[in-house]
Amino acid sequence: MRSFLITASFLALAPAAAQAQAAPPPAGDAVYTSNLVTRWGREVTPENAWRLYPRPQMVRERWLNLNGLWDYAIAPKAAGQPAAMDGKILVPFPVESKLSRVARKVTPDDRIWYRRSFTVPAAWQGEHVMLNFGAVDYEATVRVNGSVVGSHKGGFDAFGFDITPYLKPGANELVVEVTDPTSAGTQPRGKQILDPSGIWYTAVSGIWQTVWLEPVPKLHITEVRAIPDIDRGTLDVAVALSGWANDTDAVRLTASAGGKVIASTIIRANRRATLKVPGARLWSPDDPHLYDLKAELVTVRDPYAGEKERDRKAYDSRFTFHEQQVYSRAQVSGAPRDSVDAYFAMRKISIGPGRVQGQPAILLNNKPLFQNGTLDQGWWPDGLYTPPSEAAMKSDIVFLKKAGFNMLRKHIKIEPARYYYDADKLGMLIWQDMPSGGGEDQYLAGTSRYQAVFPSETMAEQQKQLSEMIGELRAFPSIVMWVVNNEGWGQYDSATLTRFVKGLDPSRLVNANSGWLDVAPDASDVLDIHTYEDVPKTPPLQANRAIVLGEYGGVGFPIAGHIWRPGKGNWSYQVARDEKDYLARYRRKMEEVVRQAREAGLSASVYTQTTDVEDEINGLLTYDRAVPKAPPESLSDIAAPLWRVETQD
Template sequence: MKRLTLLGALCCLVCFTDAQPQGWKVVEGKITTPWAAQVNAANPLPEYPRPQLVRSVWMNLNGLWDFAIRPEAENIPSAFEAKILVPFAVESALSGAGKTVGKDNRLWYKRSFTLSSDFKNKNVLLHFGAVDWKCDVFVNGKAAGSHQGGYDPFSFDITALLKKSGAQEIVVSVWDPSDDGPQPRGKQIKNPRSIWYTPVTGIWQTVWAEAVPKTYIESTRHTPDIDKQTLTVKAVVKEFQPGDKLHVSAWDGTRKIAEQEVSGDEAVLQIKDAKLWSPANPFLYDLTVAVVRKGKRIDEVKSYFGMRKISMVTDQQGVQRMLLNNKFVFQYGPLDQGWWPDGLYTAPTDEALKFDIEKTKEMGFNMIRKHVKVEPARWYFHCDKLGMLVWQDMPSGDMGNHWEPRPAIIGLATDKARTAESEKIFRTEWKAIIDSKINFPCIVVWVPFNEGWGQFKTEEITQWTMDYDPSRLVNPASGGNFVTTGHIMDLHNYPAPCMPDPKLFGKQQIIVLGEFGGLGLPLEGHTWQEKNNWGYQSFPNKTELLSKYKSFIDKMPDLIKVGLSAAVYTQTTDVEIEVNGLMTYDRKVVKMPEAELATAHKQLYDPSLVKLK
């Protein structure tokens, strides 16, 4: 039988989606992206949602659900008031609802579905890509489970709750206090203003069911080592029995390049003459992981991996540098907040989700800082395929401590005195986020804190992150409240580029410019509101905007020579009242020509700017 590559498998999977009722339209009153018109209420976001752990039998449960908003203390409603398009948050235009919820209310969802014959005699898992924030799930009137956390995927085994045949019913309740609670929330607040945006409540990523055997692979962790030319694969297997074996094989197209079968949960593959993953050559190997019992494969998943390394090394000047695959590559990219005027946290289509990355690549950037938000798995899959480095922020929350943005000022910055509950919420979700994204080679930096927003026990959280994932770098505090623990010192400065003195700060940590720019240009007909829009510095036309931007880029090579290893420009798109994007919020206008930006950026990647030992 001819072996399917991972990409082939993703294209060949069948989604068994029930026919959906009508009664949905986009809420009017705000700008929309070109993809809003392509959203199909019967089958929104139909793509396989988990590219790093692929099975063939699954069912997409996106589509029109019933919903109701009720006081927080009430139980399951006896009646549901209207339809909502899952997986778009209830506040969004694409949900068809456009409603606010708030801490005093609870959002309820309900839908029924019928499983195909492929699910027969299998265990059934119910998966949620993300639900903001606390949710309880019921199947056929019985509790399936609860979850807290707005950015990490979760699932429940609902096999015992299913009827033997016919329609199955799911009910989901969600409570989200937004900025009235201590939980991670990123830029969401109940009264949007300035750099703070519309709340996102409820289901905002794909909901789906999956058929698995009783013994099945729950997760995997892939750790490449380009120096030893190995890939370590560790698997978590449910109901792993004595005598079971783990079989792992790596593929370059249709050619098997390595395999190993072990009695334990960890295999080490030799990847000889490895093709290294990088923005210039984003090569990915396919991976197959199987559980073998008495010579028979009882579960198998498809995945992929990239051979790449991110590290810190001292250059000839004694300054710490960030290396990719043992070579200095200046990392430059936009601050990317991942917001959409029609879908808020959720891109209208997979094509839209990919569009921002493609445009970033066309503009000559090689990195994206994903700012206080976590994306669906497919976003990182597109970054892996296109060759885009990612710095992944932890979404912020529980604000209130003093922020000190100047690294030379000692003693003014404070850590937040969080409650035990708040600390637990943060630690639990940060670990869950890392676990869910650990296998994407595009991610090279973890960022637990930004500008002191809810920053607490910084050294401890940073050290934990470094220990938990030693294969990546950790930027402990982007933009202030600096600590010497961690790999990176990250300055924010608007609008012009600058850097801390590398002679003072570059001996122990990599120096980066984590935010700068913010050059604004409001374009009539493409703004969230008609007036009172802002950028850190605004311009009357595209010509003057481009001129100023190029003047900033021309200053960067001198900074790179003396110690700068990376920079982040604010930002990919306008977001609500912010108009400092490279593109408008509706993605209909690119404010500076892609080709001119790419040409301007080439000087930043000149390898002669930095000499290593």
């Protein structure tokens, strides 16, 4: 989304909106929170705040949710832990949000302190206990009973620590301290800014996803990576454990559909296997079929027992077909030591011949499928980064499906893992952006001709967080494209980063630069332009990559009583007078998208945007999700010709 306003329109609200009751102006370090609250936000309590298991691709049966009211304090960064806390905060909502019950600013010179106690269930006696965080923005240090158990840097990825050595009988004290430079730093942060306005939104700090405990054995499963191959009818599965394994440590994999086992094997721990999936039912937006996958850490009898020169044979067989054979026949002793439930889909995303000769297209399951999407910011008036609930989060996807969209571009934000689970279940394709970083002087302009310059340490940290995003999210089949850069915001060496991403995950498409400076034509799978003109521009023909509109649209329509700052000028690219005018403007843009798909071979388009966000009113929905700017059925009817394009001769 553009950071300059040449094509934008500023508008004053209608008199009815201007007269709406505004929230009191912030005083001291208070954050402006508006009067807008979603219907889900009104139902949030300390007892029901985000209660579902937070990791749907690695489900364990036993766990303890630590969300709820914690003690908190905000103090100078240079000071030690305060003797007295400031009050209570509702975790997992960020400090600046209304739902946190705090709504205070956090500056780069501040440190947030969290504190609560917990008791480990007696049934976990003798097991190792993991303390897990869905996400903390930005740099966290964690203490249990006064001892530092670990630190983490990064605002979007999950992390955890084995806290077993630090536990004691009865109540244990957990303290988390967090610092966050927000827009004063160069770290990945997306659209957060300390002085929000226009397309830049209220800063978010601290714990903003679920915190939980779970018991595991010392050696346990940490990741299950499943990559489908619909052309071979197979699923490649790699299972990573928390440490080194012995010859008798193995993993049993079981794939099933509707409770019926379709494939099973045993592999040595920290290895991979290939499962056959005969007659696969392919995942698509119209048929989002998912298969179940279970991984169990088991003990097997010595697979090499009786072989001549047993030790030499076992050593020479590492990572060979012979090793796969002997472990697949190994006998399991006793019950599984660890077990996780996951799932997978048989689907393929690729570039290939499209409808227009000479212009490659994006293919789903080897066939062209136009991807009609929205730019999806993922912000909420009451929870900011944190949706009020999973039901609230899921409602956005449900609305988009009704409105004729089969894709969304998750715009420089990473969601809680359950969001991608909902997309998998509902059949919504996702383009996942890497959250932008960099300082103001490292943001390219639309006229820039070369990329930003960063210190090596900064680049290394951004690349680390890029790889963590991919590592955490590659299990979700709904994600079909990684977007490395948005409009040059902190863009550097994008060709190298694109090849880096392709190396990490060759099963998906990579979009090097969404909008503006296209400097990776040989690495990127798509040419992506942004066009906020009344009639969208057409990307130029590309011989070796697909063409897409990574952003277009931006029709603003203020709805009285559903405005973030009543009485203040709001921001949009265009302004609609009423619903009829709104639909006419939307239709004009969509008709051009249809023409480009039919005549130019356009593969995808991303309309700005799903919802209003703070001062920005470009949404199909109001910020509180209470009012659609037009009926979703009308939007779907306007988009319907897109699906006929693929079936025309």
